[in-house]
Amino acid sequence: MEHYLHSKVPLLEIKNLETAFKIDGNYYNAVDQVSFTVERGKILGVVGESGCGKSVMSLSIMKLLPKGAGRIRGGEVKFEGKNIEHYSEKEMNKIRGKDISMIFQEPMTSLNPVFTIGYQIEEVLHNHFKITKEDARKQSIKLLRSVGISRAEQIVNEYPHQLSGGMRQRVMIAMAIACQPKLLIADEPTTALDVTVQAQILELLKDVQSVNDMAIILITHDLGVVAEICDEVMVMYAGEIVERSDVRSLFKAPKHPYTRLLMDSIPKMDVEEEKLGSIKGIVPSLKDMPRTGCKFANRCPKAMPECTELKPVLAEAEKGHEVSCLLYESSKTGEGTNVT
Numbered sequence: 001m002e003h004y005l006h007s008k009v010p011l012l013e014i015k016n017l018e019t020a021f022k023i024d025g026n027y028y029n030a031v032d033q034v035s036f037t038v039e040r041g042k043i044l045g046v047v048g049e050s051g052c053g054k055s056v057m058s059l060s061i062m063k064l065l066p067k068g069a070g071r072i073r074g075g076e077v078k079f080e081g082k083n084i085e086h087y088s089e090k091e092m093n094k095i096r097g098k099d100i101s102m103i104f105q106e107p108m109t110s111l112n113p114v115f116t117i118g119y120q121i122e123e124v125l126h127n128h129f130k131i132t133k134e135d136a137r138k139q140s141i142k143l144l145r146s147v148g149i150s151r152a153e154q155i156v157n158e159y160p161h162q163l164s165g166g167m168r169q170r171v172m173i174a175m176a177i178a179c180q181p182k183l184l185i186a187d188e189p190t191t192a193l194d195v196t197v198q199a200q201i202l203e204l205l206k207d208v209q210s211v212n213d214m215a216i217i218l219i220t221h222d223l224g225v226v227a228e229i230c231d232e233v234m235v236m237y238a239g240e241i242v243e244r245s246d247v248r249s250l251f252k253a254p255k256h257p258y259t260r261l262l263m264d265s266i267p268k269m270d271v272e273e274e275k276l277g278s279i280k281g282i283v284p285s286l287k288d289m290p291r292t293g294c295k296f297a298n299r300c301p302k303a304m305p306e307c308t309e310l311k312p313v314l315a316e317a318e319k320g321h322e323v324s325c326l327l328y329e330s331s332k333t334g335e336g337t338n339v340t
Ligand SMILES: Nc1ncnc2c1ncn2[C@@H]1O[C@H](COP(=O)(O)OP(=O)(O)OP(=O)(O)O)[C@@H](O)[C@H]1O
Pocket: 021, 022, 030, 048, 049, 050, 051, 052, 053, 054, 055, 056, 057, 066, 069, 070, 221, 284, 285, 286
């Protein structure tokens, strides 16, 4: 019975999250009224250009916002049904690395250059488990093998600078899964790598996800990456979710003009490479964010006069497919159309 109840609770549940930064004495929201859930064992892609609030959102989940500058000022973050708001730093440290772990774009900044790879993985194990030095060493070699590093016995004695970028990212993944977390937050894990290595790392993430039955939040500016491995996708613009659905229906019929533009900028094999920069204009800074209407209106090729006045609501335009855009009736009323 207990197991049944437990499995009904989403792994991660975010409700109306608002995270703000203090600029010139005033707070501005970098994450604005964001709500979503992550189910056990699923991969959720979070996509959007630079400055859309993807990283701030994940730092909010981990309670790792820069002290003094950023704070969660509304909403809640529940992990396995428990609100983390009142967790102390000590309690959060128990969760970080063990239940939720994180990998970043550039492993060189997360790996400590003065310690060996083995030492760093073993430290994660010692932090969370009572384990002998010998067992920790065995375990770290096993972990390195599990992420496709064949020379694991040698690599444990090497330093980060002795490895290639792809190898360092594998090491980061080994560290992140060392305690078999229930949730892995991967923030642009392949951006710094060349295309072939990118594909290998994505494949590896998918493998470790299924072996460990972890959930993953994969943050990226690249919808192509989402198509590769995600189950669901959430498109963010200027701190808000503008579209959310399962991957298949998003790619089959993207609804938000922003999502369509992101899709047009996925590099195609036979067409000269275009980058995300091809969307006209830039994400406004927090201080310059439009205060009324849709935040994307001034860059939107489909903008109508009411778009700068009326705020669209994220609502179901089709079953399981939500969008926040006044082109859809559901976003005007806030009620799903219940199309089946
Ligand atoms: N420490 C900070 N102080 C003030 N503003 C910040 C700080 N960190 C982030 N921001 C602002 O919050 C907004 C969201 O930034 P965030 O880094 O989450 O975007 P992102 O979508 O993750 O982009 P990127 O892909 O470049 O990391 C941006 O306007 C950014 O300038």
